[in-house]
Amino acid sequence: MTVGIVMLCHTALDRAGQVARHWAERGCPVVIHLDRRVPEAERRWLTTALADLSDVRFSDRVACEWGTFSLVQAAILATTRMLQDFPAVRHVYLASGSCLPVRPVAELQAHLAAHPDTDFIESVTTADVGWTIGGLNKERFTLRFPFSWKRQRRFFDAYVRLQRWVGFSRRIPQGLVPHLGSQWWCLTRATLEAILHHPDHARHDRYFRRVWIPDESYFQTLVRLVATRIESRSLTLSKFDFQGRPHVFYDDHLHLLRRTDAFVARKIWPRADRLYRTYLADAPDPAPVLELNPGKIDRLFAKALERRIKGRPGLYMQSRLPLKSRGGTQSAAPYGVLEGFGPLFPELESWLGRVAEARVHGHLFAPNRAEFAGGEAVYKGGLSDSASLRDYNPRSFLTNLIWNTRGELQCFQFGPEDAQHITEFLVADPKASIFIISGAFAVPLWRSGLPAAEVRAEAARLQKIEADFIALLQTPEAKARTRIWSLADFVENPAEVLHQIVDDLNPRAPHRMTELPRMVDLAGFGAFLQDLRNQGMQPVLMGDFPASFGVTEHEPDAKYGTRAR
Amino acid sequence: MGLIDAYRLRVRRQYLLLRAFRRRRQLQTVTDHLAACPPQPILLFSTLRNERVRLPYFLQYYRKLGVDHFLLVDNGSDDGSREYLAAQPDVSLWTTRAGYKQSRFGMDWLMHLLRRHGHDRWCLTVDVDEFLVYPFCETRPLRALTDWLESGEVRAFSSMMLDMYPKGEMHVQPYREGQNPFEIAQYFDSGNYVISRNARYRNLWIQGGPRARVFFADTPRKAPAMNKTPLVKWHRSYAYVSSTHMMLPRGLNLTYETAAGEKPSGCLLHAKFLDTFAVKAEEELARGQHYAESHEYRAYRQGVAQERDLWCKWSEKYINWRQLETLGLMSKGNWA
Numbered sequence: 001m002t003v004g005i006v007m008l009c010h011t012a013l014d015r016a017g018q019v020a021r022h023w024a025e026r027g028c029p030v031v032i033h034l035d036r037r038v039p040e041a042e043r044r045w046l047t048t049a050l051a052d053l054s055d056v057r058f059s060d061r062v063a064c065e066w067g068t069f070s071l072v073q074a075a076i077l078a079t080t081r082m083l084q085d086f087p088a089v090r091h092v093y094l095a096s097g098s099c100l101p102v103r104p105v106a107e108l109q110a111h112l113a114a115h116p117d118t119d120f121i122e123s124v125t126t127a128d129v130g131w132t133i134g135g136l137n138k139e140r141f142t143l144r145f146p147f148s149w150k151r152q153r154r155f156f157d158a159y160v161r162l163q164r165w166v167g168f169s170r171r172i173p174q175g176l177v178p179h180l181g182s183q184w185w186c187l188t189r190a191t192l193e194a195i196l197h198h199p200d201h202a203r204h205d206r207y208f209r210r211v212w213i214p215d216e217s218y219f220q221t222l223v224r225l226v227a228t229r230i231e232s233r234s235l236t237l238s239k240f241d242f243q244g245r246p247h248v249f250y251d252d253h254l255h256l257l258r259r260t261d262a263f264v265a266r267k268i269w270p271r272a273d274r275l276y277r278t279y280l281a282d283a284p285d286p287a288p289v290l291e292l293n294p295g296k297i298d299r300l301f302a303k304a305l306e307r308r309i310k311g312r313p314g315l316y317m318q319s320r321l322p323l324k325s326r327g328g329t330q331s332a333a334p335y336g337v338l339e340g341f342g343p344l345f346p347e348l349e350s351w352l353g354r355v356a357e358a359r360v361h362g363h364l365f366a367p368n369r370a371e372f373a374g375g376e377a378v379y380k381g382g383l384s385d386s387a388s389l390r391d392y393n394p395r396s397f398l399t400n401l402i403w404n405t406r407g408e409l410q411c412f413q414f415g416p417e418d419a420q421h422i423t424e425f426l427v428a429d430p431k432a433s434i435f436i437i438s439g440a441f442a443v444p445l446w447r448s449g450l451p452a453a454e455v456r457a458e459a460a461r462l463q464k465i466e467a468d469f470i471a472l473l474q475t476p477e478a479k480a481r482t483r484i485w486s487l488a489d490f491v492e493n494p495a496e497v498l499h500q501i502v503d504d505l506n507p508r509a510p511h512r513m514t515e516l517p518r519m520v521d522l523a524g525f526g527a528f529l530q531d532l533r534n535q536g537m538q539p540v541l542m543g544d545f546p547a548s549f550g551v552t553e554h555e556p557d558a559k560y561g562t563r564a565r
Numbered sequence: 566m567g568l569i570d571a572y573r574l575r576v577r578r579q580y581l582l583l584r585a586f587r588r589r590r591q592l593q594t595v596t597d598h599l600a601a602c603p604p605q606p607i608l609l610f611s612t613l614r615n616e617r618v619r620l621p622y623f624l625q626y627y628r629k630l631g632v633d634h635f636l637l638v639d640n641g642s643d644d645g646s647r648e649y650l651a652a653q654p655d656v657s658l659w660t661t662r663a664g665y666k667q668s669r670f671g672m673d674w675l676m677h678l679l680r681r682h683g684h685d686r687w688c689l690t691v692d693v694d695e696f697l698v699y700p701f702c703e704t705r706p707l708r709a710l711t712d713w714l715e716s717g718e719v720r721a722f723s724s725m726m727l728d729m730y731p732k733g734e735m736h737v738q739p740y741r742e743g744q745n746p747f748e749i750a751q752y753f754d755s756g757n758y759v760i761s762r763n764a765r766y767r768n769l770w771i772q773g774g775p776r777a778r779v780f781f782a783d784t785p786r787k788a789p790a791m792n793k794t795p796l797v798k799w800h801r802s803y804a805y806v807s808s809t810h811m812m813l814p815r816g817l818n819l820t821y822e823t824a825a826g827e828k829p830s831g832c833l834l835h836a837k838f839l840d841t842f843a844v845k846a847e848e849e850l851a852r853g854q855h856y857a858e859s860h861e862y863r864a865y866r867q868g869v870a871q872e873r874d875l876w877c878k879w880s881e882k883y884i885n886w887r888q889l890e891t892l893g894l895m896s897k898g899n900w901a
Contacts, residue, residue: 242899243717250701250704301901304897307897307898308898309825310826311827312893315893317895318723318725318820318894319723319821319830319895319896319898320825321822321823322824378778378878381755382757382778382877382880384782386782386785389777389778392785393785400756401756
């Protein structure tokens with residue numbers, strides 16, 4: 001009573017030979033199927049290398065191609081040989097040339113001896129598998145696949161589409177319920193004989209000849225007809241990436257392989273000397289026995305898959321540049337854009353930094369330089385404050401800043417006097433929160449003390465720019481979170497607005513704001529706006545700002561203080 | 566547009582191949598050990614001039630990664646580089662005194678060698694001061710990477726250039742022969758690279774790093790390109806268009822993901838900014854053999870003359886490839 005190993009080999013025959021020797025020397029007969037396309041010289045080399053082992057045999061050969069019935073044929077040929085030549089074999093373990101036993105052979109033998117009638121084969125109904133590539137589950141069994149998926153993909157896809165359109169469907173032979181699963185199994189002699197000598201054997205083979213990837217479905221389906229006790233899991237650790245190609249294990253995976261509950265791992269990189277040395281050694285692996293934790297391996301490969309499919313949102317780099325529709329207008333983390341607050345609150349930056357626990361920059365897009373927090377000339381990641389560098393690619397500048405500072409909330413001031421090329425990106429960025437007090441750009445003009453006649457043109461220019469930005473925010477493409485107050489609305493209740501932006505920017509910030517920033521005294525600003533009107537400009541963005549604001553009430557700060565409570 | 570453009574690019578590629586072919590006679594063989602290569606070797610191609618002091622570490626670094634053979638073109642060195650290389654068993658050496666600039670900055674020579682010896686093999690084309698770092702490079706040889714790329718039918722591997730620089734002025738810590746240059750040039754800029762897409766060749770155009778930050782702050786358009794595709798499963802019909810920045814056929818330039826995910830990529834650590842740099846900058850400026858009227862070197866000379874330190878307080882100190890991966894400069898993709 002023992003386990004026989006069937007090995008399907010086509011490359012790296014030196015490694016396959018080593019593994020075959022390992023099995024055979026530990027009492028497991030081995031039957032090797034060599035791909036017909038293996039050159040004669042290599043075949044001869046392998047047979048010579050293993051000639052001293054009486055329990056290693058070579059089966060008849062077929063040429064194997066991925067996704068075709070030839071792989072099943074190879075398994076059948078070698079299994080038949082195994083059952084014939086080694087009557088003592090109770091279980092047959094199907095492995096490939098790049099499989100490596102990662103637990104002592106004796107443990108596998110003991111495990112199988114303890115479950116003499118159990119078939120270990122992953123076998124899942126087509127309705128329940130989620131891992132097939134190309135989206136073909138059930139259709140593997142009902143369509144025809146005359147074209148190679150690897151070499152003639154276009155024809156393959158077109159032919160599948162055609163059959164779907166026509167409504168073509170093959171009839172599944174009576175009694176068969178399609179199942180799928182890993183092609184690496186370990187079945188009992190009884191089950192295998194029942195499959196191979198089934199009265200409908202010829203009919204099954206004829207059917208599966210035209211099924212796509214039958215090595216993942218032939219035994220997996222037929223075993224359901226004949227077996228009495230199936231444990232639906234593979235004893236071989238084998239992980240596939242999103243293109244359906246197996247992940248490869250390297251030397252640096254050794255610590256992970258020590259955690260697996262599988263007996264055999266695939267596939268092993270042929271030059272992973274350390275893995276082969278460790279697992280094919282006479283003495284057992286000297287490393288301390290760790291608690292089995294197969295989930296660790298799953299997580300590693302799941303993370304790799306996620307990196308390849310989803311990537312790191314907001315990162316733009318040499319091998320990730322998503323199109324607009326795939327997250328190409330997104331930053332790495334939420335950030336705030338404040339327009340019109342600076343002119344009203346001279347100490348905005350230090351205040352907001354404290355209450356929202358954020359890094360608050362000045363005007364990052366100011367015409368002469370990027371005003372980083374603290375007035376730094378170079379910021380995190382080596383970002384320069386040079387305006388020409390920034391304006392050369394403002395989008396990269398901003399996404400770099402947000403990426404470099406991830407983990408810390410960023411805010412910056414913006415305004416119509418700044419370089420405006422970035423607006424298109426800001427508007428489309430779902431991570432941006434844009435807060436605007438429209439019309440506040442006029443406050444510095446008023447405070448400059450210059451007569452309205454002189455600043456009229458500038459006020460009109462800024463108003464046009466700000467209106468364009470606001471219009472952009474109202475297009476359907478806008479993804480940014482936006483709040484806009486006119487200056488008139490804002491001065492009605494500034495404290496509430498300030499509360500709101502802090503809440504929006506950092507919901508976890510301490511809620512009770514103990515302090516509010518000092519606001520400039522707007523007494524007389526209404527008159528300035530009237531002056532602008534008198535000069536022929538139409539100040540609209542400020543809203544209906546009362547001409548008498550602050551003039552009748554002599555203490556604007558006090559008023560603002562009472563409202564805040 | 567599509568067809569005409571594709572045709573133009575085809576003509577361009579054939580022109581480049583023809584150029585390379587015509588300049589083959591400029592190369593004289595010094596040593597040719599290619600016959601001793603193992604089957605399916607990984608080959609490294611490079612042009613150099615007066616790099617004697619850098620060569621031992623360069624060879625050592627790439628031998629350790631698993632490069633099987635070096636195919637080098639010596640462009641008239643007079644510092645013993647040629648003699649040193651001629652004595653190496655895994656180096657095949659060609660020499661020429663022809664103009665560097667006239668041969669597309671050495672690319673014509675290398676493309677001829679690539680076409681002759683690189684067909685259907687993995688070929689790494691780098692400068693003597695560029696050191697490839699790829700995911701898992703500490704534990705997995707280059708062959709593991711190329712095997713894995715090949716299993717996914719990937720033909721080209723992108724590796725952005727990362728300028729490394731010391732803290733303080735460059736001449737303070739002299740470089741000794743055989744030394745790891747990154748013991749001196751330990752720092753790099755981690756997050757100031759700007760990317761745009763070249764619609765015609767479909768490659769990414771990446772600029773940034775300390776050179777853009779210090780030397781090209783006022784003329785960012787002229788800042789050197791950092792995107793490179795040094796590792797390619799070569800085919801005799803391929804051509805490098807501008808250094809190793811972009812290739813033809815242009816499908817080879819699609820080393821980036823335009824959906825949300827990340828393709829695997831590496832970095833070329835660039836050990837240019839050592840004490841040898843000032844001398845080199847002077848020499849190259851005098852020869853006028855560099856790209857775009859040597860404006861790059863002109864800018865450097867100004868920068869160096871003012872003894873500007875590339876280091877700033879946000880400079881990142883190099884640790885390993887995992888650090889570069891975390892910083893988002895390169896990616897493992899789905900290699901695990």
